[in-house]
Amino acid sequence: MPERAATCAGCGCGCDDIEVAVAAGALERMTGTCVIGDAWFAERAADAPLVARVDGREVDFAEAVEASAAILGKARLPLVCGLGQTDCESQRAAVALAEAIGAVIDPAGPVVDGAVAAASQAIGLSTATFGELRDRAELVVSWRADPVVSNPRLLPRLRLDRAGRAAERTLVVVDARRTATADEADEFIELQPELDFEALWAMRALVRGVPLDRDLAAQLPLEPLRELTERFRVCRYGAVLPGPGLVATGDGYVNALALLALVRDLARTAHVVALPLRQEGNARGAEDVLAWQTGYPAAVSFARGHPRARPGEFSAAGMLERGETDAALIVGFDALAHLPPRAADNLRRIPTIVVDPRPTQTAAAARVAFATSASGVQREGTAHRMDGVPVPLRAPLASERVGDEDVLAAIKARIAREEGT
């Protein structure tokens, strides 16, 4: 049974040391995957002859492209979203298509996933790749992140799990409750929800020697935070791993700003970085491709013929919630299962085109659904890990299907033919 190399894009870790055994064209066994990875490969490994459906009816590729072009061509303000689970090559094709039809495009994965990245646009970011965190970081704080659950191989890869962690390195967890990650840590600091901003601002005040508001300080676990701040100040290399919980309560954007501002303050005395955790396998790639093609990492409108970015206004969830879009093209994202209820309801009311290797709920409800080969399973491509490092996606399995990139390019070509350009 041949062992083939693979890269898992089941989360933002982009583990490129996976081996899969293939028998009779199917995945027989995988080595190196975590539970998320197992599910990720399994969901994408099925390869049925089905290529596309229009209104529930099985059709050939050309007819589905035709129907997609018709929907998008008629739309006043189409939305292109998803993107975080496909490869950079397809993301590139998605931006090109969005531009051609004057759409709004937004990588709409888990809503909280991009908040730290958005905040970093305002003040910047001190960050590092996995190898640096693994080999240099002596103090690591997981801030409302639970990587043991969300990115199971992250701690072992950074040698931060209990078994792999050297004695001189410290892992601290700040969260509202004892998580699985807290069980791996040297120290757990309990911080109530809704108090992230206050805690981070207090730490900034401690770094800068500014007196604290006494009432505010009384709500915080002040002593542990003071100790933590002091440890950062004297460490050689410190790191913060902000997780989705940071932006889930209060004003998430402001919380993210506070965290990045704290890291910036700390970086004046010690070498301190932050690595925002990402859930989707290529969420970082979606931001990167959008940024290089348009200048903006998210929430871009091409309605006026050039890119304009308005986080909030042009975010996929926001546009759907407000019922502002009249057609949607969704790439590799089970939108109905993950969007806020109101946005999902509105999505059901408009014609949708779904490009996805998986038979999702969103694909089942779509006017046009393309069943594609999966990047990383049946198709090669590139993904950017959460730390920005590009890794190649392999194709351990063969497939008859076309890739997301091909579908997007074909729809664009069909629309261009219509326009006669």
Next chain:
Amino acid sequence: MLRIAQGRVYDPANGIDGEVRDVCLDGGKVVEELPSHGPRIDARGMVVMPGGVDIHSHIAGPAVNAARKLAPEEHRADVLDRTAITRSGTGGTVPSTFATGYRYALLGYTTVVDAATPPLAARHTLAELRDTPIVDAAFLVLMGNNLPMFKLIRDGGSDGAGSVTEAVAWWLEATGGYGVKLVNPGGVEMWKHGNRNVTSLDDEVEGLGVTPRRVLEAIAGSVDELGLPHPVHVHCNNLGVAGNWRTTLDTLDALQGRRAHLAHLQFHAYGGTPGKRPRSRAPELAEHLDAHPEHSADVGQVMFGPATTMTADAPVSALLRELTGGKWVNADLEAETGCGIVPFAYRERNYVHALQWAIGLELFLLGRDPWRVVLSTDHPNGGSFLSYPRLIRLLMDREFRNEQIGRVNQKAIRRTVLRDDLEREYTLGEIAIITRAGPARLLGLADKGHLGVGADADVTVYGEHEDREQMFATPRYVIKGGRVIVEDGELREAPAGELLRVAADHDEAIERTLRPLFEEHYSVQLANYPVREPWLLEPARRVPARPDGSGR
């Protein structure tokens, strides 16, 4: 097939200096002659030069892209609409990829070198270059703070000993790179050891058994041994620090007798003492360069107005952060490099900024050999590439220059020789040298930067204009690979450019040496590190290394 008829031709590589003649193009190349009745451009009264070649710019890759994300305000203010032949985009000091390609082409540039790619991120740079139309592009691979390389240098002696040379060639092949870049060798690694740096060539990189000098000597030796078309491209230690001219001279001394190109020399030409006000040491550096034909530099001119500083020299960015108090990015890249980004603005009234501006001009005006002191703004560090026309006017138009000198901080000007006897005005022939012929020669691109038979059919035609800024800002025609890309200042088509990459042989056995070093330092598999994806690497042109030195 195209004849550019009766223009005034400046082709310094072939000794042609303003002669009225025809340039014939066919099959993407310059040819001797064409039938007289074919398509032609009437270039009477116009100036004809080879397409521009930028030897040092930052246009693609993770650092550039991180800078784009920082600049929504700039992008909002400067947009490009989609047209029938072009993609949309945004501009500012760090334009989107499509905008970068179009704007370089509209400026008459047809070849651009990205000066700093971390090898681990080569796929990212290549993907961006694929979306940077028209221009042929190459990139230089960062090797000056590479931990596996440090180990090989420490174990192998200081003179490009075997394994270092093999590793340099391996890294170029693995990434699709063109040449080798050293940025603050040793210093960026020290930045990751608790925000420190090196301050001289002989500081030890803590715990690693190498010094900047050993890194410089070993890598420069390897580059020479391989016969790479472009010499080692060095961003010296102590960038921006008062008194750093001594480090720059030390570096040149260490590299004496070996080919070397110094990046953005202006940022390394400061007298004075660290922490105090700098002064100019441009005359001393210009003199040294004159005396050493094996050495060259691009100037890294500062232009007043907005800029974005982006550098692998992360400790420098931390200093700039303290100056601006504004946005700051730091990105540590495992085993290879760092990265720092700070949006910046150069102001006429600021002593240091005015001094930097003046030192750049001194380097241009004092250098006796324009083939070895070529034009750059270290885009976007000293200013956007869009400011090249203004810089050309500063060099060509003494009256304009003196008027500008009168506007800026006079204390700074008094620390330079600009007021003394620098009456020099660049000729069109000299401009052709510092913007195309010189960079092409320093890069070892035999088919670029000239209009001799067999050269690439990359040609720029300018309307004669007394205002040289206007003349160079809006070429009448730009021809790339024989196709008319720009006509009357408008894009007519926007084909893809080629990747220019080096072809240098290496012994496959080096992977056995590298494997344990990879496993120690990287978080990706060695098997996944070399770029093999054809869609990222093609179309490409391989420029061969010449180990016997026959290319030089």
